Amino acid sequence: MTKSGKGNKLFALFLAISSVVIVAGIILYALLGFNTAPERPTNYTFEVKYNVVLGINDLEDDLQKLCEDTFQENGLSYSKKQVAAENSSSNLYETTDSILSYTFDSASSESLAKAVKAVNAAAAAYKTTDADGEEVYPYSDAAVFASWHVHTGMRIYEYAWRGAIAIAVAAIVALGYVCIRYGVSCGVAGLACCAHDALFTAALFAVTRFPVYAAAPLLYAAAAAFMSVLLWLVLCAKIKENGKAAVPLAGEECIRKAVAENRKLVLFTALPFAVAIAVLGLVAFGSATLFLLPMLVSVAVPIYSTLLLGPDICIPIRRAFDKRREAKLKKGGYVGKKKAAEAEAE
16 A cells, blocks of 8 residues: 555646646637538528520620629628529520529528519519510510528537536536545545546647537537446445445545456446447538537546546545544444444454
C-alpha cells in the first residue's frame, strides 16, 4: 500500500490536464459559445414556376432580371439563386418546365408578398418580339406562378435538451444507488467523476471548436455523466468484492487492486456503447452522422476518469471515513456489526 507513490503523482498530472481543459472550455464558451455551424437557420425561398417556349428570345434571362429588379425595389437581397429545368421536345417547339428559386437569409413576409404580386403582374404584362418582329406576350400563356416559402432549419435543440435532462436524472438516481450500496466514499468519488466528465466533455467541444448542433453538447455531457456512473458502478462492485474477500483488504489496497485487475472489464463495458455509436454514425448520413459520431467522446472521457481519476479521489475519502470509524471504535461508539468486523479485519 503506497500513500504517496506513482498513483498520486499521475493523479496530479491528470487533474492538471482536466483543470486546464475545463477552465479553457468555460472561458471559450463564455466568449464564443459552441461552434453551431451545422444548425441551419430559418431562411426564405422565392420560387417562380414557369413553362416557356425557347427560341423566341432569351425569356429565362428576362424573367430573372424581372425578379431581381423587383427584389431591389422591395429592399430584398438574395443569397442564392438556382434554376431547375426539365427539357421536353415536341414536333414544333422545345419547351421547358422550370423553377427559378431565390433564397433569402432574412426577409419580411410583407416584402416577399409584394414581390410575388409584382412578379406575377409584371410577367402577365410582359411583352417581347418574335422573329417576325411582332409583339407577343410569352408569359401570359406560359402559366408563370410566383410564390414564397419559409424554411425552418432542423430544430434539434428542444429534443437534445429534453434528452440531456432525462439522462442527467438517470445519472443522479444511479449515484444515489452507489452511495447506498457501496458507501459514501464511492458515492462522493462517483459524483466527482460524473461532474468532471460532464464539464470535460462540454469543454472539449468549446476548446476544439468542433461543429455541433446548438444543444448537442448538453446531450453529450449528460451522456458522459451517465456513462461515468455506469463504469464507476462496475468498479465499485469489484472494490466491494475485495473488501469482503476471505482476507479483506484495507481501503486503499482494496481500491488499487480493483483498478489493476479490472481495467479490461471497464473497457469491455464501454466497448458495446462505442461500437453501437460508431456503426450508427457510419451507416447514417448527413446531419445524423454529424450528430452521432461526436458522442464517442461521451464514452472515452468516462473511461479516463474511472480508471485514472476516480480511484485517487475515492482513496482519501475512504481513508478519512476509516479514521473516523477507528476513532469512534476507540471511544466505544457503535458503528454497526459489519463495520466493526471490517475494522477488526483491517
